[in-house]
Every structure is written in structure tokens, then in C-alpha cells.
Amino acid sequence: MEESTTLTKIRERFGDAVLSTHSRLGEDTVVVARSHIVELAGFLKEDPELRFDVLMDLTAVDYWKRKPRFEVVYHFLSVPFLKRLRVKVPVGEDDPEVDSLSALWRGANWYEREAYDMFGIRFRGHPDLRRILMYPEFEGHPLRKDYPIDKRQPLIGPRD
């Protein structure tokens, strides 16, 4: 299958930092090395032929027992060109840390907080990385595959 122009462009620009690409089910996907995510996101946002100006979604997937264990998944949307792009960043279990995109999109702030809350992935350079859906005293990260679904944690009383 012929590669889409978006993917070709990214490949040309980033070379070895692009680990793989595919367009299965018509969805352009780029897997990129962790070190290059901010650079890639800035490129996607600013390049006049791409202009992926909306960070539609940011989440993570826990591929338990696979290495690297986590994948941070970004979905971009280009409003002028009506195109979508998925970017994935593999992250290891020992050092689950990615650079934050909150300087590029203010919306990344809450998405990254959620990914941190649910998966324990830290975002370097995030202005205010703390839990968002769970309460501060909650232990563990519920969407990790090794967090049992029926685990109960004690309810906490009112704070100050």
C-alpha cells in the first residue's frame, strides 16, 4: 500500500527517530522514539502542509509483559486539512517518563494528569502533575493491568 504523504514527510524529517509507521484501517500511525516527541509535535503543529493544530486525545496503553511496557498514544487532528494522525511513544516500566506537551497545547495539561493518574506515567516539564480523577491518597494506578479490578481501597474522611 502506498504510504500517505503525512507519513512520508515525517519519515523524511525525523529519520531514525521514527521507529515504525503504518496506515492500517486508514489511520495513519507513527511510532516515534521518546526523545523526539516534543520536536515531532511542534513540527506537526507548525508545518504549513500538515498543521495538526488540535491535540484531540492523549492516553496510554499498558501492554503488560511486553517490552517496553507502556505506550503513550496521541491523536492529532488537522482542522484546516481534516486529517488525523496517531503518534505512539513506547515507554519502559523502569523509567515511565515522557516530555510534556503542555507548552504546545494547554489541553495536554489535563490529559497528561489523567495518564499519570491512571498509568503512573510521568510527564517531564508538566506544570502541575497530580491526580485528577482519583483522590490524592489513592495508592497505585488503576488502569495498569496488574491493578486488580476488584481491589478495594479504604474510603478517606473529610480533609481539613
Next chain:
Amino acid sequence: MSTPSDATKPALKEFGTKVGEQEMFLNVGPSHPAMHGVIRIRTIADGEFVKDAEIDIGYLHRGFEKHCESSTYTQCFPYTDRLNYVSPLINNFGFAMAVEKLMGLQVPERCEYIRVIMSELSRIGDHLTCVGASAMELGAFTVFLYMMKAREWIYELVESVTGARLTISYARVGGVKGDLPAGFEDRCRVLIDKVAGVLDEVDTLVTRNRIFYDRLRDIGVVTQEQILSYGITGPFMRSTGIEYDVRKAFPYHVYDRFDFDIPIGERGDNYDRYLVRMEEMRQSIRIVHQALDTLPAGPTNVDAEGRVISPDLMADLGKFGKTAGLLKNEVLIEPTLAGSEKKFHSGVYADDREAWLPAKEQIYSNIEALMNHFKIVMLGHGLRPPKGEAYSCVEGGNGELGFYVVSDGTDRAWRVRCHPPCFPIMAGLHEILRGGQIADIIATFGSVNMIAGELDR
């Protein structure tokens, strides 16, 4: 009045514990009547003005995504009902579409039309709730009553089709649960025309009302830059003049066959959002009318004699092995307590054995259908999309509702991610509230149509 220097400005972690001399910490919610679901807005007020605000969410978190990982694909539908519980049908179809994309299923044309009709009815219900409730909060109680009355008609239609009002679980992977009941088309036309009448009444009541106008115009202004930076979609985005609607931009189902307009605003304030929502309801009514006009007849059943029997009679005949004539009959299902009956037939289900739950008349009369049924229903079998990932989105009441599904080839999803349209709006709400008055928090928050079910998941 002195403004505190940066040195005395409270650090975010200690938000609300230290404020400047002239300022007051004001906590709105989580159990404040205007905070719709459950949400907490912590504000620093300087007199009547909001100096800063922080939104606190998570009060309705119930682990939707975690539950979906431990349930089969079909079992996820009841959970999706509870995301945006004001327009649950749209969530249902959104999730079904993501799984269908993974499996490469094509649903029948009639089913696509049914999904469009039901989605648009839900959208009307969603906007009615939003406009009605926010008008009530501004003192226009009549509007609320009128709109709830209209929503009731919509719910009656939904109930006649799905058997329930809110937790409908109507969609299935590859189709919908059952066909439209007899006489639905006529009833639907009558009721949506009545809804259009209510919209006109409300229009007369408040659109040019001085108080209503002053409370909304130029309040809660959001700029295009903010919209793009936060990734906000839906009526919020369109109120600033960006013409983006998933139904037009990435047409799904059969939306590209209908003639409808996307209303856009200019200023991005509460009043524009009100107008956008009102117009969207009218456009939805247009779509429903067109869809009813062109609704294709489904491939009717193997109905040689035109006989229709009740499901219990069919089950009895099947148990005693009297299956010879069953294929010639259609079965009627009665999903509602009111006894609204309808047919289940292949016209609303994808023609694919991987997904299609065979009709009861098939199950009781031939072994292939029985095995097919078993393979889909029994534990450890079920729908098995191939390994892979898919992101699929629909236009929900508040914006783009996306589902990102990762399959590992088993009958349970490895990961289901729901992108809720409210989430980015709430992420940016503090910027919209900042600089406004305390009383305007209610008006602006009302225009968000925040649904905690999908926000907190």
C-alpha cells in the same frame, strides 16, 4: 484595591489556602444545585469578580475503561449508556462503530438510517436539556418546563424503539437490537414537529428577552486560539466560527446523503452557544425528516405466509422439535412494558457470522444458527476482532466523542479509551471564567452542558 505581587500569589498546590488581602476564597460545589452532576469549582473572588478558578473533577469516576477491559464487547454497551446519559444512543453507536471498524463490518443500510435517526433524536434531547437547564438557572423557568415537556416526547420515541428511556443499550456490534416498531415513522414525524413548535415558543420567550440577552451576551467569551489549544469541539468550537462538525468533516453512517447546515457563531460567547444549540436542533429535525423519507425497507424476513408469532410460542415449538415451519414465521419482540412490539430481522444487522446474533426464528429452526448464537453468546467465545487498534469518532451532543479500542484478538478489549467531549472544555473552563463575575459562573457553566458521566468515566 491592591493587587498582590507575584511573590504573594498562592502556589497552585496551596490553592485557596492563602489568598491576598482583598480576596476571598469561594468554593462552588460539589453538591451545589447548579453544578449539574458533581463538580467543584474553587474560585478566588475579588469582590464580585473571579480572579482565578480551579476545576476539580473525578467525583463520578467509576472505572468505565477498566470495566470494559474485563467485559466482552457486547457487555460494554450498558457501560457506554452511562457515559453521556443525556444522549446515550450516540455513545452506543460510537462504541459500536469503533469495534465494527476493527472487525471490518459493514452494517446494513436500514440500520445506518436507524442509527442516524436515533442519534439525531438524542442530540435534540441533549440540547433541550442543556438549553432548558441553563435557562432555568438564569430564571427562565418556563423555558425549562417547555423543554422538558419536549424532551419527554423524544424519550417516548426512544422508549418505543429501545424499551428504555436512559439506559437503552440499543446498539450491537454490527447492527441494532431490533427494528423500528410499527407506526414509528408517523409518530416520529408528529412529535418532532411538536418539538419544533416548542423551539419556536422558546425562541419567542427568550431569544430577544432583555434579561436573558444581557446575561449571556459577551459573557464567557472563548477565543479560537483557546479552542484549538484545548482541543475543544462541538457547539463551543462552532460558536467561535470554526466550522468543524464530525458529521460533515468525516461523514459516518449515511450523513453525507442528507442536506443540513452547520450553524456557527461569531463571538464565542454564551449567547452564540445558545443560538448554535437552538439551530442545531432545527437541523437535526431536518435530518430526521429526510431520513424518514428515504428510510430503505430492510430485507424482510423469510416470511412465506406472513405469519407473526410470539417469542414464547416460538421457544415452545423449538423445544419440542417442531421447527419445520419456524423459518416461515417472523418473531415479535416486546422490549417495553407498554407492549410495543417489533420485529427482529436481518435488515438491521450486519450480514457477518462473526458478529450477527441470528434471529430467534433461525436459532430454533436450524443448527447452524444455533451454533452461531452459541459462539457469540457463551463465555470464552464471543466477538473476536482481529489484533489491532482503531479510533472512531462521532459527533456527540457536546463535540467529538471518540473511542480508541485496542484488541488483542480475544473476546475482551485490551484497552478501551473514551475521548469525552466535555473533558477539554472543563480543562479550559478556568480561563473562560477568569475575569467574569461570580454570578456568570452559572451561566457559563450551564452553556458547557457538562455531563459528569462522560467527564469522569
